[in-house]
Amino acid sequence: MEENNLQCSSVVDGNFEEVPRETAIQFKPPLYRQRYQFVKNLVDQHEPKKVADLGCGDTSLLRLLKVNPCIELLVGVDINEDKLRWRGDSLAPFMGDFLKPRDLNLTIILYHGSVVERDSRLLGFDLITCIELIEHLDSGDLARFPEVVFGYLSPSMIVISTPNSEFNPLFPSVTLRDSDHKFEWTRMEFQTWALYVANRYDYSVEFTGVGEPPAGAENVGYCTQIGIFQKNRGKATEAYVSEQHDQHVYKAVFTTSYPSLQQERFFKLVLVNEVSQQVESLRVSHLPRRKEQDGEQGDKPKDIGGSKAPVPCFGPVFTEVEKAKIENSPKPFCVGDKFFVPLQRLLAYPRLNRLCANEEMMRSVIADSIPLSSDGSAVVTDLCNYFDEQFEF
Ligand SMILES: C[S@@+](CC[C@H](N)C(=O)[O-])C[C@H]1O[C@@H](n2cnc3c(N)ncnc32)[C@H](O)[C@@H]1O
Numbered sequence: 001m002e003e004n005n006l007q008c009s010s011v012v013d014g015n016f017e018e019v020p021r022e023t024a025i026q027f028k029p030p031l032y033r034q035r036y037q038f039v040k041n042l043v044d045q046h047e048p049k050k051v052a053d054l055g056c057g058d059t060s061l062l063r064l065l066k067v068n069p070c071i072e073l074l075v076g077v078d079i080n081e082d083k084l085r086w087r088g089d090s091l092a093p094f095m096g097d098f099l100k101p102r103d104l105n106l107t108i109i110l111y112h113g114s115v116v117e118r119d120s121r122l123l124g125f126d127l128i129t130c131i132e133l134i135e136h137l138d139s140g141d142l143a144r145f146p147e148v149v150f151g152y153l154s155p156s157m158i159v160i161s162t163p164n165s166e167f168n169p170l171f172p173s174v175t176l177r178d179s180d181h182k183f184e185w186t187r188m189e190f191q192t193w194a195l196y197v198a199n200r201y202d203y204s205v206e207f208t209g210v211g212e213p214p215a216g217a218e219n220v221g222y223c224t225q226i227g228i229f230q231k232n233r234g235k236a237t238e239a240y241v242s243e244q245h246d247q248h249v250y251k252a253v254f255t256t257s258y259p260s261l262q263q264e265r266f267f268k269l270v271l272v273n274e275v276s277q278q279v280e281s282l283r284v285s286h287l288p289r290r291k292e293q294d295g296e297q298g299d300k301p302k303d304i305g306g307s308k309a310p311v312p313c314f315g316p317v318f319t320e321v322e323k324a325k326i327e328n329s330p331k332p333f334c335v336g337d338k339f340f341v342p343l344q345r346l347l348a349y350p351r352l353n354r355l356c357a358n359e360e361m362m363r364s365v366i367a368d369s370i371p372l373s374s375d376g377s378a379v380v381t382d383l384c385n386y387f388d389e390q391f392e393f
């Protein structure tokens with residue numbers, strides 16, 4: 001069992017709080033969450049595309065990281081297959097991920113295997129994390145670990161966390177924090193090892209930690225010590241990665257892919273939905289004005305989007321620049337009972353502009369789902385529909 005000398009104040013997500021029964025030290029947030037949050041902040045800061053968590057356990061960190069929009073490949077590796085399977089399924093996309101797809105693709109893979117084995121599918125990563133892993137390696141595996149992770153996998157950044165044994169006296173009766181720990185290092189021991197490894201494999205390293213010591217005991221340092229290693233040579237080139245022979249020793253136990261706007265069918269769904277909503281919003285907001293105009297003119301086109309055009313009373317709030325862009329775009333108009341919204345008008349709205357580069361692109365994606373004017377330059381819809389009559393617009 002994990003960290004079994006320590007009080008289990010949270011087993012809800014498979015993590016055990018590092019608080020001995022006898023001590024008053026309580027970490028807020030719990031220490032394991034501070035470690036995960038530390039990694040999440042690093043991901044927010046550096047925006048890696050490919051991230052692997054070695055010794056990922058029950059995948060809690062992966063679940064926190066998967067919402068990060070920059071990550072396109074998220075991999076977990078653990079020697080304990082049961083842990084991977086326990087909550088692995090919760091990494092799959094939910095209904096909400098389909099309703100609001102990500103901008104970028106995301107694939108998540110869990111591998112069963114040991115971090116001291118070489119698997120070429122982990123080459124070319126931007127970030128590899130090893131959270132509370134190294135102290136579980138015996139001396140033989142610890143000696144192999146740098147050669148595999150730093151030498152072979154050689155990611156741009158590596159984060160290693162491990163207990164700081166100098167903190168342990170604050171936990172009465174604790175020698176090792178977990179019965180499976182093969183060692184716990186002082187800051188000097190960890191930093192000596194880390195500097196040696198960094199020097200050997202051409203990385204630079206910075207030290208920090210999480211789990212502040214209590215007032216009066218600042219000299220012991222953080223409860224969890226952390227090394228952040230950054231490769232001096234920069235990112236692995238694609239050529240270097242592709243030169244490596246396929247070496248698949250890990251067993252993939254779980255793979256999932258998320259819907260994203262990079263996938264044609266999801267992009268189309270989102271764009272058609274956004275266009276339909278915007279056209280409907282404009283149509284509804286123009287109905288009262290159209291009633292006023294009825295009887296004034298015949299069937300010639302009526303520009304109803306001039307300076308007096310009503311502004312939609314719901315939906316997003318626009319900045320002054322966005323408002324000006326919308327106002328300066330071609331205005332919606334009516335011909336008979338038909339309501340036309342120029343594609344250029346739709347493109348002026350920020351949400352649609354973010355999705356579509358130009359009118360041609362918008363036309364080609366929505367043409368077989370939304371009625372367009374004969375020249376294809378505007379969406380066309382009935383000005384009034386059954387529901388307007390029911391609600392007496
Ligand atoms: C203390 S747990 C940490 C889990 C997770 N990183 C976290 O912070 O919640 C250590 C994990 O390392 C895994 N582990 C130990 N030796 C390993 C090895 N040689 N290769 C891969 N995983 C290993 C264990 O199975 C366990 O899940």
Ligand SMILES: [Mg+2]
Pocket residue numbers: 132133135136178181
């Ligand atoms: Mg541990």
